[in-house]
Amino acid sequence: MKHFTSVDDIQDLxxxxxxxxxxxxAPFANKKIGENKILGLLFFNPSLRTRLSTQKAALNLGxxxxxxxxxxxxWALEFxxxxxxxxxxxxxxxxxxxxxxxxxxxxxxxxxxxxxxKEKDEEEQVISAFKxxxxxxxxxxxxATEHPLQTVADALTIEEYKTVKRPKVVLTWxxxxxxxxxxxxNSFIKVxxxxxxxxxxxxxxxxxxxxxxxxxxxxxxxxDEAFADADFIYAKNWSNYMDYGQITCKDPSWTVxxxxxxxxxxxxxxxxxxxxxxxxxxxxxxxxxxxxxxxEANNRTYAAQAILTKILDHxx
Amino acid sequence: MKHFTSVDDIQDLxxxxxxxxxxxxAPFANKKIGENKILGLLFFNPSLRTRLSTQKAALNLGxxxxxxxxxxxxWALEFxxxxxxxxxxxxxxxxxxxxxxxxxxxxxxxxxxxxxxKEKDEEEQVISAFKxxxxxxxxxxxxATEHPLQTVADALTIEEYKTVKRPKVVLTWxxxxxxxxxxxxNSFIKVxxxxxxxxxxxxxxxxxxxxxxxxxxxxxxxxDEAFADADFIYAKNWSNYMDYGQITCKDPSWTVxxxxxxxxxxxxxxxxxxxxxxxxxxxxxxxxxxxxxxxEANNRTYAAQAILTKILDHxx
Amino acid sequence: MKHFTSVDDIQDLxxxxxxxxxxxxAPFANKKIGENKILGLLFFNPSLRTRLSTQKAALNLGxxxxxxxxxxxxWALEFxxxxxxxxxxxxxxxxxxxxxxxxxxxxxxxxxxxxxxKEKDEEEQVISAFKxxxxxxxxxxxxATEHPLQTVADALTIEEYKTVKRPKVVLTWxxxxxxxxxxxxNSFIKVxxxxxxxxxxxxxxxxxxxxxxxxxxxxxxxxDEAFADADFIYAKNWSNYMDYGQITCKDPSWTVxxxxxxxxxxxxxxxxxxxxxxxxxxxxxxxxxxxxxxxEANNRTYAAQAILTKILDHxx
Numbered sequence: 001m002k003h004f005t006s007v008d009d010i011q012d013l014x015x016x017x018x019x020x021x022x023x024x025x026a027p028f029a030n031k032k033i034g035e036n037k038i039l040g041l042l043f044f045n046p047s048l049r050t051r052l053s054t055q056k057a058a059l060n061l062g063x064x065x066x067x068x069x070x071x072x073x074x075w076a077l078e079f080x081x082x083x084x085x086x087x088x089x090x091x092x093x094x095x096x097x098x099x100x101x102x103x104x105x106x107x108x109x110x111x112x113x114x115x116x117x118k119e120k121d122e123e124e125q126v127i128s129a130f131k132x133x134x135x136x137x138x139x140x141x142x143x144a145t146e147h148p149l150q151t152v153a154d155a156l157t158i159e160e161y162k163t164v165k166r167p168k169v170v171l172t173w174x175x176x177x178x179x180x181x182x183x184x185x186n187s188f189i190k191v192x193x194x195x196x197x198x199x200x201x202x203x204x205x206x207x208x209x210x211x212x213x214x215x216x217x218x219x220x221x222x223x224d225e226a227f228a229d230a231d232f233i234y235a236k237n238w239s240n241y242m243d244y245g246q247i248t249c250k251d252p253s254w255t256v257x258x259x260x261x262x263x264x265x266x267x268x269x270x271x272x273x274x275x276x277x278x279x280x281x282x283x284x285x286x287x288x289x290x291x292x293x294x295x296e297a298n299n300r301t302y303a304a305q306a307i308l309t310k311i312l313d314h315x316x
Numbered sequence: 317m318k319h320f321t322s323v324d325d326i327q328d329l330x331x332x333x334x335x336x337x338x339x340x341x342a343p344f345a346n347k348k349i350g351e352n353k354i355l356g357l358l359f360f361n362p363s364l365r366t367r368l369s370t371q372k373a374a375l376n377l378g379x380x381x382x383x384x385x386x387x388x389x390x391w392a393l394e395f396x397x398x399x400x401x402x403x404x405x406x407x408x409x410x411x412x413x414x415x416x417x418x419x420x421x422x423x424x425x426x427x428x429x430x431x432x433x434k435e436k437d438e439e440e441q442v443i444s445a446f447k448x449x450x451x452x453x454x455x456x457x458x459x460a461t462e463h464p465l466q467t468v469a470d471a472l473t474i475e476e477y478k479t480v481k482r483p484k485v486v487l488t489w490x491x492x493x494x495x496x497x498x499x500x501x502n503s504f505i506k507v508x509x510x511x512x513x514x515x516x517x518x519x520x521x522x523x524x525x526x527x528x529x530x531x532x533x534x535x536x537x538x539x540d541e542a543f544a545d546a547d548f549i550y551a552k553n554w555s556n557y558m559d560y561g562q563i564t565c566k567d568p569s570w571t572v573x574x575x576x577x578x579x580x581x582x583x584x585x586x587x588x589x590x591x592x593x594x595x596x597x598x599x600x601x602x603x604x605x606x607x608x609x610x611x612e613a614n615n616r617t618y619a620a621q622a623i624l625t626k627i628l629d630h631x632x
Numbered sequence: 633m634k635h636f637t638s639v640d641d642i643q644d645l646x647x648x649x650x651x652x653x654x655x656x657x658a659p660f661a662n663k664k665i666g667e668n669k670i671l672g673l674l675f676f677n678p679s680l681r682t683r684l685s686t687q688k689a690a691l692n693l694g695x696x697x698x699x700x701x702x703x704x705x706x707w708a709l710e711f712x713x714x715x716x717x718x719x720x721x722x723x724x725x726x727x728x729x730x731x732x733x734x735x736x737x738x739x740x741x742x743x744x745x746x747x748x749x750k751e752k753d754e755e756e757q758v759i760s761a762f763k764x765x766x767x768x769x770x771x772x773x774x775x776a777t778e779h780p781l782q783t784v785a786d787a788l789t790i791e792e793y794k795t796v797k798r799p800k801v802v803l804t805w806x807x808x809x810x811x812x813x814x815x816x817x818n819s820f821i822k823v824x825x826x827x828x829x830x831x832x833x834x835x836x837x838x839x840x841x842x843x844x845x846x847x848x849x850x851x852x853x854x855x856d857e858a859f860a861d862a863d864f865i866y867a868k869n870w871s872n873y874m875d876y877g878q879i880t881c882k883d884p885s886w887t888v889x890x891x892x893x894x895x896x897x898x899x900x901x902x903x904x905x906x907x908x909x910x911x912x913x914x915x916x917x918x919x920x921x922x923x924x925x926x927x928e929a930n931n932r933t934y935a936a937q938a939i940l941t942k943i944l945d946h947x948x
Contacts, residue, residue, distance in 0.1 A: 047389070048390040052419040066687055085910060287410075368700070
C-alpha cells in the first residue's frame, strides 16, 4: 500500500480485517517495523479519537509520532497554483508537503470540507495536494469526502459482533444542530459494498448522498421499514448534499430510540463519535447493552495499526 | 492506588515520600514498569510545571506521554446528564472518558474551578466525571478544589529541607491581582495535617478557606505573630471563599518581605509557582538563599513519578 | 559547546559541517548519547521546519522532545526586573527558565523580534534571559537577530552543492508583503564570512542591514551586476533596518526570475522557507532544477543534530 486516503486504497478488505484482528491480539508484536521512523500527524481540524488512536498505533509499532496543529502552530498554506503570494498565506503546499516529507516517513492529514465549495471539497484539495507533492506515503485522518480509517474500524467491529454470516447493516441519517460532512457515510458505504452484508441506507427524502457512492445500494425513506430485522444500526448525521452543506431537516422522529431498536433483530448500535445525545440517539439506547460505540472507538487503534503496517511493509 | 485526585488517596504519606526520595536517587531505575503504556495528559487550562514534570515522570518510567489541549484541539464537552445536545457541546463526557480510556493506560486531567459556581466547583465536576466514566486510573493535574501532585512535591521538599524533627510550617495568604483557586492551599492543608509538623495558617480576616479543610488547624490573623519561629513560610494567594471567587483584599502589608522573614527561625520560603514578584513576595526574598521554590518545582517530577509508580504497581 | 544562540558560538565551521555530513550518512549511529535526556522546545511563534527538524534531530540521538507553545499553553512571562507583577504577566522569566531547566536537559527557544522596539530586539531579550537564568544549555530556534540553526544547514548545503572550490554566493533582498525579521540574513552573513566563498549582498538602496553584520562585505545595489557569475543565489526579504521594521520598498523588479538566473553561472537557488511564490521568486525558478530549497530544508535535521551532539558531548 502506498497512500491510504480512500477505501479504494484497500485491495483486499478481508485480508486487512484479518490483519487488524491479529494486531489486536498482540499489539506490540511488531515494534521493530517502525524503529527510527516518524509519523507526522497534521491537523487542520479538531480530533480526539483519530489523534489519540493513530498516535497509539504508531507507538505500538515502535514509531515516533509528531503532532502539529497546522493552522495555529505552522504557517497558513496556499493551495492555488500560479498565485502571486502577496496575501495572508505564507507558504505554498508544494513546499510544505515536500518539506514535511524530509522529516516524516509517513504524513497523516486531517482536513474537513468547506461545505460551501462543493467542487473544492470533491477534489479533496488538501489531501490531494499532499499526495501530489509529498515524497512519502500520505494517510487521511478524515478528508473532505472520506474517512477511511474510521471505516476500517467499523468493518472490524461488525466482523467481531456479527452473529450471522451475512448481517443486515442499516446506515441511518439522524438529526443534528450543525452542518456535518459526508466523509463518514461515504466511506462507510464504500466499505459495506465490499463486505458480505445486506446493506440498506435510510434517510429523509432530499437527503440523498452523492450518487457516485450510493449507486447500487438500497435506499429506503421509511426508517421503521429499514430497521426491520437489522443486525447493526449505524447512525450518522450529514448535511444536505444536493442543497450543498445546508441543513434542510432536523426532524426529531429520525432520532434512534429504544422503540426503534425494537424493530430490529436485537441490533447493535454504532456511531463514529462524537455523538450528540438525544439528537442522534437517545440516552436509553446509547447506555444500553446494544451500544458498541466504545468497542468501535477502541478498534480505531487496530485499524490504524493495520494501515501503518501495510504502508511500512511496502511491497504489499 | 487506583485514582489520585486528592490527598485523601494517599494511604501512607511517609511511605510515599520515602518512595519519591528513592526515585530521585535513581530516576531511571524502573523503566520497564511503563513499557508499552501511555499516559494521556488532558489540559483544560494552562500549565508549565505540571505539564513538563508529569511528562518527564512518565518518560523516566518508560511510558509514552500524549498531551492534548482539550478546549482547542478536541471537542467541547457536555457534562450534564439527560441533555438534548443541540448546542455547542459536541461530545458527552460519558463517551469522551470511556474513549480516552481505550487509548491511554492512565488519564491525567487539569481542570480549574469556575470560581463563580461554588457548587459545581466543589463537586469537582470534570475530574469526578472522568473518574466515574473512565475505565483506567485518573490523576488530577489540579482540579477545582485540590492540587495533590503539587502537595506531594511540597511534602517531599519540607522533608528534605527541615533541620528539626518537627518544623513549624506557616501557610500565609498574600495579595494578587487576579482571583485564584483554592486548590493549592486546600491540598497543602490536608497534607500538613498528616505530616509531623507544627502547622499554622495566617490570612486576613474574611479570607477563611473552606472549614472542611481547615478544621482543627490554628488560624492567626496577625501575620507577624504567625511567622514567629517558623521554619517554612509557604505563601499563596487565594480568592475569597465565603464571598466566593471575589477579591476583597489586596493589602500589600501581606506581601512576604525580608523584614517579615527576619521574624522567622531562618525559614525557607516556598511557593508552588508561578509567583507574582513584589505582590506575593519581594525580589529580595525570592532571590535569597532562603527561597527553595526551584528545588520545590524540581520535586514535582519525583512526586509525579512516585504516584505513577504506585498506580502502575496496582495491588498497592 | 555550551549554548548555541549565534553563529559566534561555532568555534570551527569546517569541523561542524564535517560532523553534520557524517551524521547525515548515519543519522542513528549515536542513539546512546541522548538516552534519558529531554529536549524542551519552547515556541513563542509559528514554526514548521524548525519544529519538525529539531524534534527529529533529538529523536535520532535517542533524546525525548517535549514541545510547548508558551503563549497559549503556559503562562504569560514577565522579562523586566524589579517590576510589581500586578498586570497580565503571571510568571517571571527568572523562575520560568530555572524551572524548565529542572525538567529539560537542553532548552530550545523561538522568539521573533518585535520589529517595533529595536533596542529590545538587539538585546535578544527572550533568548538572553533564558541564557542568563537557565541552568542548562540554550539553543536558539530563531531569535530576534539570528537564526543560527538555519545557517548551519545553509552552509552544509553550499558545501554539498558547490562545484568550484570557492563559489560565489549572493544574498539578495526580494520583495514581500509583510515586515520580516533580519535574523536569517544576519546569521547567513556571519557564516558566509567564515566560509571559503566569494560573498556579495545585493539590496535596494536604503535597505542596509545592521553594519555590525555587513562590515567588510561587498554590497551592490544593482541586482543584475551582483548576479553575474554567481554559483548560489540566496534570496530573502527583510524589513527596513534603518527605518526599523518598516516596509519602504516592494519593487517587483527585485523578484528572482528565470531571466535573472541566466545572468549567473548556472547558480543554485536557495531560500530558508517559507517562501512567497511570485514575490520572492517566480514559480519557474522554484520549480526548476536550479532550486535546492528542499535539500536545504532537509539539512535542517543534520544541522540541528550536529549542534545537539556538540552540546551533549560537552567538553568540546
